[in-house]
Amino acid sequence: MKIAMVTDHLLSGGKERRMVELMKVLSKNPKYEFTVVLLEGKDDSSIAYRDILYCPVRFVYLGQYNRRQLIWQFYSLCKKEKFDLIHLWAALVYGYILAPTHYMLKTPIISSSITSARKQGGNKFRINKFTYNFYDKVLSNSKQAFVINEVPEDKAICIYNGFNPERLQIKTTPEEIRKRYGIKTSFIVSMAGEYSKRKDYPLFVNAANRVLQANPDVTFIAMGSGDSVPYEALVEKEFKDRIKFVGRVTDVESVYNASDVVVLATMVEGVSNAIMEGMSLGKPIVSTYGPYVGTAEIVEDNRSGFLVKYHDVEAFADRIIRLLNDDLLRKEMGERGCRIVKDKFNIKQMVDGFAMVYDNYDM
Template identity: 35%
Template sequence: MKILFFIESLGPGGKERRLVELIKNLSKNSKYIMEIVLTNNTLHYKEILDCNVKVHCIIRKRFKKDPRLFYKFYKIAKKFKPDVIHVWGNLVAIYAIPAKVLLNIPLINNQIANVPNHKSNSLMGPRTSFKYSDLILANSFAGMEAYGAPQEKSKVIYNGFDFNRINKLEDSLEVKKRLNITTDKIVVMVASYSANKDYKTYIEVAKEVLKSRNDVTFVAVGGGNNEIYKKDISGFEDRIMLLGRHANVENIMNTADIGVLCTYTEGISNALLEFMALGKPVVITGGGGCVELVEHGQNGYLFEASDKENLSAAIHNLLKEPKLMMRQGERSKQIIKEKFSIDKMMESYADVYREFEN
């Protein structure tokens, strides 16, 4: 079966990682012949080069809606003659429409990876790409609903976590030493410093907890501009660490006693998947797809966005109850194995591709 994947880049994002994991696993099966098209040459996940997959790069120029890409993608599809086009994003879904229509190739649309708080009515928006999609895939039911995807041709496939990624982690004591962390307890949030992540709440709760405890360090890890939050941690610089992006962030996450995510809108968070796979209790503010990951009171706690009071109380409670942290962490790992394993994800995609076999 020939599959043509289309995504803007393979930069360091959750959607990109999911596609790379999918291709890595499919490449083990000689049944699949794959090519991938990118619209820029960012290649964070270089392991794609070991997958025997031809990589095309059709550079999108400065203006976002570069019309030349319609024809460039069409030419690649016409030459490759795929059984299915599998797109990962709304813009690339739009660019794939002429190839889908003119060459009569089924289009799988895998763009739903978050939970937006508004719907787009643009001609270049999801409604247009959904119209031409034969199947729409989401990584959460919350995302599918928020995007207004037509139920009759939509399906949820959860992100899959590969436990092999955490087989050879750096020793936690060495990580703490490298980061100059001297406290016994560590709370970690992994998220980009972007508008839809609520670092204000995380920092305010950290300061509140630190008023009554001196044995905990709060760590934030992510790409983006963290300088805008430096003034907010004034006086707490030794206990609130705002780190940038780290290549092997799992090493830092493994040192955590508690994983936190403060967000305004979220699909299925890869950071939460990793915290849970590492056996950590998780505490979240913000709904969306998180409710499909967290069993409130069993493997962590889920509160409304910006709920500082309950977030602070939950962290306090977990820090003073080591047995509760351990019990909830064990349940976290169990949930990943039951619902979010890489094997389950692969089985679900294999089922989808079988629907389009000639």
């Protein structure tokens, strides 16, 4: 079965990691023949997850073409290769580039473009929603994402992220993490997420300020790419040494391993890879929830962690304090979370889910 995996790039990101983890397994199955088509990549510098370069997968780079040219280039590729299925991972809007191929060659398309419970506003949402007409199925890793994005029920298939335990290879010891960031406190609370408006860093900082007023023996670490300056300005002067924005970190799992609590303050999210990683390491979770966040699908409130409404600084801080004050509660919630990931979000269930979808199109 010949499958075109179409994406914009394979730089860092949850969707990109998910695609790579899937292909690392399925590309070994002689039943499937994969071609990865990078619509914005010109060479393998657009691939951050280098493991995929060692898989039996063909790569086609179309980054030198504009969007109009891409329509013809992609059609020509598909006509030549005679793919049985096109699997879109890039943004929904790329459906317009794939549509002529879909209709002229009768090649089915499935989409994994929706990865968060975030709804685009106004015309952008209507433009994206219209692309559902081009897809046989719309896949996501969050049921809440289907509701928010108004995906037709007969097209929606939820396949949860599969966590690969190989990612838990701890490269740096807790002692080395403490030394790296100059941590002298007894407790560490960490969060990973881009420094952007999609994450609720004002909540993270204001809650950290409140926690430190009650318990100064804590260091908060915020890992991510982007501009952290607006959020650092919210840190109270006396806590500058205990609320640290450390930028992009390549060994997030090592920081989580050294932490006592893992948090995620966000306003837009599907099923978070960051939360999944923290739970796999046996860490209790404190996270926001709401109509645009799918964290309730992985975190069991009051069992594997705590869920707090958007912008509720007092509640977010209270849950962190409660965990820091109770060693047994941290241990029990962490163990429960670890079991949830192993049972519900293992790599096998994800791979089997995609394989089942693919096999429905096997001629």
